[in-house]
Amino acid sequence: MTEQSNITASAVNDLARLVALEEIRALKARYFHAVDTKDWPAIIDIFTEDAHVDFGGELQHHVGHHGVTEADADSDAWVVIGGAATAKVIEQAVGSIVSVHQGHDPLITLQSADAASGRWTLYDRLEYGHEVMHGFGHYDETYRKIGGQWRIASLTLTRLRVAWEDTRRTG
Numbered sequence: 696m697t698e699q700s701n702i703t704a705s706a707v708n709d710l711a712r713l714v715a716l717e718e719i720r721a722l723k724a725r726y727f728h729a730v731d732t733k734d735w736p737a738i739i740d741i742f743t744e745d746a747h748v749d750f751g752g753e754l755q756h757h758v759g760h761h762g763v764t765e766a767d768a769d770s771d772a773w774v775v776i777g778g779a780a781t782a783k784v785i786e787q788a789v790g791s792i793v794s795v796h797q798g799h800d801p802l803i804t805l806q807s808a809d810a811a812s813g814r815w816t817l818y819d820r821l822e823y824g825h826e827v828m829h830g831f832g833h834y835d836e837t838y839r840k841i842g843g844q845w846r847i848a849s850l851t852l853t854r855l856r857v858a859w860e861d862t863r864r865t866g
Contacts, residue, residue, distance in 0.1 A: 727796040735782040742778035749774045749851040756857040761823035793822040809840035827860040
């Protein structure tokens, strides 16, 4: 192999890696947009059919707010498999409220041409009437490329901090 062909092969590999990283970033952007615009069919399509999605730690932050009690806090119901179940859980959580989700600082690692993992820093604002939740944490995810499209194969949401705001007091 000549030096010229080595450079070309390396450039192609670098280009393919950059394209994959950008496609995964766009996938996550579509996820945030779909959640906030309540586009449940899009959420189904974003995940693999066997995706393992864990929002199990979420409910503990809602107990005592917007009518959620300890009796409502079944975290097992918030760990689901597949895009359809994920869309249903998300719809139950934010379907009737204004939500704004932002993902920052993606750390994405490609394991192969069709497998990757990533961690995103999360900020979200969830408006439950006069109570507003400001959430801070991380999404830890894996991705698989299926039929030429990247999909989320697993997702775990971990909250680092939650701050509740009562808008009746802040105007």
